[in-house]
Amino acid sequence: MKKLTFIPAVFAVSLFMAACSSTPTTTSMLDRARGDYMAAQNNPSVAASAPLEFKAASDALNRANDAAAKNDSLEHIDQLAYIATQKIATAQQVAHQKAEEARIADAGRQRDEVRLQQRTQEADQAKAAADQARMQAVQAQNSAANAQAATADAQARAAALAAELADLQAKQTERGMVITLSDVLFNTDRAELSADGMSTARKLADVLTQNPERTVLIEGFTDSTGSAAHNLELSQRRAESVRAALVGMGVDASRVATKGYGEAYPVAANDTSGDRQLNRRVEIVLSQNGNPIAARR
Amino acid sequence: MSTRLSRTTLQLLGALAIAVAAVGCASDKTPATADVAVSRAAVDSATSSGAAELAPAELTSARDKMMKANQALAAKDYKAAKEWADLAAADAQLAQSKANTAKATSAANEVQQSVNAMRDELNRSNANQQQ
Numbered sequence: 001m002k003k004l005t006f007i008p009a010v011f012a013v014s015l016f017m018a019a020c021s022s023t024p025t026t027t028s029m030l031d032r033a034r035g036d037y038m039a040a041q042n043n044p045s046v047a048a049s050a051p052l053e054f055k056a057a058s059d060a061l062n063r064a065n066d067a068a069a070k071n072d073s074l075e076h077i078d079q080l081a082y083i084a085t086q087k088i089a090t091a092q093q094v095a096h097q098k099a100e101e102a103r104i105a106d107a108g109r110q111r112d113e114v115r116l117q118q119r120t121q122e123a124d125q126a127k128a129a130a131d132q133a134r135m136q137a138v139q140a141q142n143s144a145a146n147a148q149a150a151t152a153d154a155q156a157r158a159a160a161l162a163a164e165l166a167d168l169q170a171k172q173t174e175r176g177m178v179i180t181l182s183d184v185l186f187n188t189d190r191a192e193l194s195a196d197g198m199s200t201a202r203k204l205a206d207v208l209t210q211n212p213e214r215t216v217l218i219e220g221f222t223d224s225t226g227s228a229a230h231n232l233e234l235s236q237r238r239a240e241s242v243r244a245a246l247v248g249m250g251v252d253a254s255r256v257a258t259k260g261y262g263e264a265y266p267v268a269a270n271d272t273s274g275d276r277q278l279n280r281r282v283e284i285v286l287s288q289n290g291n292p293i294a295a296r297r
Numbered sequence: 298m299s300t301r302l303s304r305t306t307l308q309l310l311g312a313l314a315i316a317v318a319a320v321g322c323a324s325d326k327t328p329a330t331a332d333v334a335v336s337r338a339a340v341d342s343a344t345s346s347g348a349a350e351l352a353p354a355e356l357t358s359a360r361d362k363m364m365k366a367n368q369a370l371a372a373k374d375y376k377a378a379k380e381w382a383d384l385a386a387a388d389a390q391l392a393q394s395k396a397n398t399a400k401a402t403s404a405a406n407e408v409q410q411s412v413n414a415m416r417d418e419l420n421r422s423n424a425n426q427q428q
Contacts, residue, residue: 053394060387079380086387093394100401107408114415121422 025068029081036088037061043095050094057087157210164207165286168200175296176288179204181242183280191237193245201242204284205249217285217293218242220260221267223276228262236260238282257293265296329379333366336382339389348392351399355392359385 040046040054047054064080170177185197193201208214220235239258247253268275287293340359348356366381 076380079384083383083387086391090387090391090394093391093398097394097398097401100398100405103405104401104408107405107412110412111408111415114412114419118415118419118422121419125422 025071025074025077027068027074027077027081029078029085030064030068033061033064033081033084033088036085040088040092043092045099046091046095048095049098050091053087053091053094057084057091060084060087161207161211164203168203168207170286173285175285175294177286179284179286181282181284183277186238186241186280186282189234191234191241193241197242198245201245202249205246205251207286208246208251208255213290215255215257215287215293216246217287218256218258219283219285219296220258221265221279221281221283222263223266223279224263224270225276232260232262234260235262242282242284259296261296329366329370329375329382332379332382332386333363333370336363336366336386336389339386339393343389343393343396346393346396347400348389348396350396352392352395355388355395359388359392362388 037057040057060080061084064077064084067077067080165177165179168179170179172178179200181197181200185194185200186192204216208216218239220237220239222231222235224231226234236258237260239260243253243256243258246256263270263279266279267281268278270276270279285293336359340356340363343352343356343359362381362385366378366385369375369378369381
């Protein structure tokens with residue numbers, strides 16, 4: 001707005017001078033000063049940011065215009081025009097400087113803003129880390145509880161297995177737990193299990209169902225009475241009979257192997273009827289710790 | 298800095314006002330010692346603002362004109378001394394404002410760069426966090 005007041009002033013002085021002088025003089029230096037002044041006027045930030053310098057430039061241009069109107073020497077006009085040019089340039093520079101200072105202040109504000117964001121982020125990260133640590137602690141607690149439960153479960157199952165095996169009069173051997181089904185659990189000279197035999201097979205099937213990692217080998221034996229071929233066949237059939245009973249009770253067939261040995265591997269002499277009865281038997285070997293059952297030596 | 302500049306400017310304006318008043322009717326014999334002193338102050342101020350590096354052409358021009366003003370003063374050519382002093386002051390003021398602007402520009406660039414670096418760091422940290 002201020003610059004508008006300069007224009008009439010410049011104009012009035014020019015008119016006043018023109019009134020008492022003949023032809024107004026100009027020089028290329030003065031033309032240049034007037035052009036620079038117009039450019040500065042068209043840049044609103046010059047009058048706004050450098051009012052003092054712009055006023056000085058305005059005054060200097062007025063003096064150069066006066067000198068031209070008075071037909072002063074060209075040298076003098078040029079001197080004043082030069083001074084006006086430099087003052088206009090100075091006003092432009094000061095305006096530019098103020099703009100850069102504003103940029104510094106703005107960058108300072110941006111820096112504060114980024115710093116705030118950094119602090120916020122650090123706090124968020126710390127919170128996230130704390131949350132994660134808390135979550136991991138909870139997970140660790142849960143898995144510890146699970147492990148404890150699993151251990152308790154395994155212990156309970158082991159205890160139950162031990163109880164059931166004790167009920168079946170199982171004996172611990174190098175090859176695994178061995179359950180002996182005596183002759184009385186079979187009908188005489190027959191392979192079919194008696195009612196008591198089926199009851200024993202039922203208990204064994206329960207053990208196998210609850211311990212799915214275990215497999216069994218069913219071995220059949222006879223006394224030395226009768227032909228060896230008949231005895232071998234009978235021992236095999238009795239072993240198969242037990243296997244069929246187990247499979248019928250839901251035990252996977254692949255977990256049950258059979259072997260008939262006939263009169264081999266007697267557990268007693270075959271001279272009394274009591275001893276012969278001991279030899280007529282079926283032995284069931286349970287695998288242990290997931291290992292396959294070792295062959296009979 | 299700016300107070301010194303404005304003081305110098307005011308002094309110059311004062312000197313110019315007197316000169317304008319004097320030019321109308323006074324003779325060329327008015328001693329120009331004050332004008333020369335004001336201009337020397339302007340040149341010194343520009344020099345201490347780093348104009349030798351940041352506005353060498355303007356400062357050299359100002360010094361050359363100061364030399365001529367001093368020579369004219371010694372020769373008791375007061376009119377020429379005042380003219381050279383005014384020209385020198387105009388150059389010196391431009392030299393000073395150019396130097397100040399250059400310093401402000403580089404300071405602004407520096408601050409902006411540091412802000413950009415901080416922002417990059419923040420973005421990188423954000424990206425890492427989201428991984």
